[in-house]
Amino acid sequence: MDFNMKKLASDAGIFFTRAVQFTEEKFGQAEKTELDAHFENLLARADSTKNWTEKILRQTEVLLQPNPSARVEEFLYEKLDRKVPSRVTNGELLAQYMTEAANELGPETPYGKTLIKVGETEKRLGAAERDFIHSASINFLTPLRNFLEGDWRTISKERRILQNRRLDLDACKARLKKAKAAEAKAAAEQELRVAQTEFDRQAEVTRLLLEGISSTHVNHLRCLQEFVEFQATYYSQCYRHMLDLQKQLGRFPGTFVGNTEPASSPLSSASLATAAATIPVVPTVAGIPSTGEAAISLDDVAPPASGTRKARVLYDYEAADSSELALLADELITVYSLPGMDPDWLIGERGNRKGKVPVTYLELLS
Numbered sequence: 136m137d138f139n140m141k142k143l144a145s146d147a148g149i150f151f152t153r154a155v156q157f158t159e160e161k162f163g164q165a166e167k168t169e170l171d172a173h174f175e176n177l178l179a180r181a182d183s184t185k186n187w188t189e190k191i192l193r194q195t196e197v198l199l200q201p202n203p204s205a206r207v208e209e210f211l212y213e214k215l216d217r218k219v220p221s222r223v224t225n226g227e228l229l230a231q232y233m234t235e236a237a238n239e240l241g242p243e244t245p246y247g248k249t250l251i252k253v254g255e256t257e258k259r260l261g262a263a264e265r266d267f268i269h270s271a272s273i274n275f276l277t278p279l280r281n282f283l284e285g286d287w288r289t290i291s292k293e294r295r296i297l298q299n300r301r302l303d304l305d306a307c308k309a310r311l312k313k314a315k316a317a318e319a320k321a322a323a324e325q326e327l328r329v330a331q332t333e334f335d336r337q338a339e340v341t342r343l344l345l346e347g348i349s350s351t352h353v354n355h356l357r358c359l360q361e362f363v364e365f366q367a368t369y370y371s372q373c374y375r376h377m378l379d380l381q382k383q384l385g386r387f388p389g390t391f392v393g394n395t396e397p398a399s400s401p402l403s404s405a406s407l408a409t410a411a412a413t414i415p416v417v418p419t420v421a422g423i424p425s426t427g428e429a430a431i432s433l434d435d436v437a438p439p440a441s442g443t444r445k446a447r448v449l450y451d452y453e454a455a456d457s458s459e460l461a462l463l464a465d466e467l468i469t470v471y472s473l474p475g476m477d478p479d480w481l482i483g484e485r486g487n488r489k490g491k492v493p494v495t496y497l498e499l500l501s
Contacts, residue, residue: 153302168305174338177345178294184348185287188355192279195362199268199276224268226261230254249384256380260373267369275362282351286344293341300334375450378495382455443471446483446497460490470497 170178200206205222223231233254237247307330311323445467452462460483462468470481470492483492 149303152306153299166305166308168301168308168334170338174342174345177342177348181290181345181348184351185283188279188283192276192283195271195276195279199271224261224264226257226264228261230256230258230261233257252383253380256376259376263369263372263376267365270365271362274365275358278354278358282355286347286351290341290344293337293344297334297337297341300330300337304330304334306330371450378493439471439473443469445500446470446481447500448496449498450496452493452496454490458491460485460488460492462492462496467500468492470499 196206231254233250237250237254240250241247242251304327307323307327311320311327314320314323446469448462448464448466448468450462451464454461460468462483466485469484471484472478472481476482479494480491481494481497483490
């Protein structure tokens with residue numbers, strides 16, 4: 136008990152001395168040991184890294200989960216070390232509503248068929264969004280969060296210790312200046328040597344941790360690049376799904392154009408133009424009938440004497456009819472254009488097979 140009381144009294148004395156030193160420095164009544172310029176730059180860079188990491192982390196969380204209530208719920212589950220319950224995405228919920236609406240309104244009607252097809256695509260979009268959120272959370276948010284909750288806490292702790300060591304050192308310098316008697320001056324000099332040693336040791340520990348911020352930047356750079364890849368994959372999937380949906384809607388009888396059922400209200404010319412813009416345009420080549428007229432055969436169409444190019448297929452493509460050429464990702468084909476063709480389409484050749492191919496599925500090489 137006596138030992139504990141002595142330690143408590145000693146700790147209280149140290150705390151009081153540091154408080155007095157800190158207060159006198161603030162009022163300009165005591166000298167302060169300054170850190171070198173390199174050390175100050177390390178401190179500034181560390182603070183900037185911490186502040187921007189927090190902002191990027193929070194805003195990425197908003198991007199992945201715009202609903203603030205859902206974010207709070209996920210945060211609580213993480214703090215309680217419990218598994219976050221699976222949550223349907225907005226696209227998946229919309230798909231569910233569309234499917235239920237189609238079943239009730241008539242799945243065989245033009246509207247019902249379209250609801251089902253759009254619902255299937257929305258479900259795929261929702262699944263792609265779920266995969267993106269999962270990948271981004273693990274490979275991007277988790278490393279940022281680990282830095283803030285791990286490395287940064289260690290740096291902050293060592294910086295506080297360094298601050299205390301610096302206050303102790305300056306307090307010893309002040310006592311040495313005030314010492315008059317030889318005995319008191321000798322004791323003050325001994326305390327100063329000990330305080331200087333402890334300060335130098337702690338400064339070196341803190342310096343090494345601060346220099347580790349460079350490694351943090353390298354790690355965060357790698358995570359950021361992965362995040363970009365995940366996001367690019369997600370948007371690419373969404374784009375392909377929507378292209379496929381537009382193709383399907385364009386082949387549906389009675390969808391948008393040619394609907395024989397009476398509309399509830401007349402459409403303006405602007406509305407018709409907007410609706411027509413959403414339907415994929417089937418390319419027409421001079422002398423070649425468009426889709427929906429007669430079976431199209433391009434076997435007799437000769438390629439131009441010049442202007443053929445090689446192209447790499449970016450994604451799998453399923454031919455809509457015999458006039459189109461089915462594609463497999465990463466294969467190489469020969470492509471060319473003919474007078475009067477829609478610029479969004481080309482003629483593709485693979486061996487003896489010819490057909491129209493969409494430009495958006497190709498990477499032109501030469």
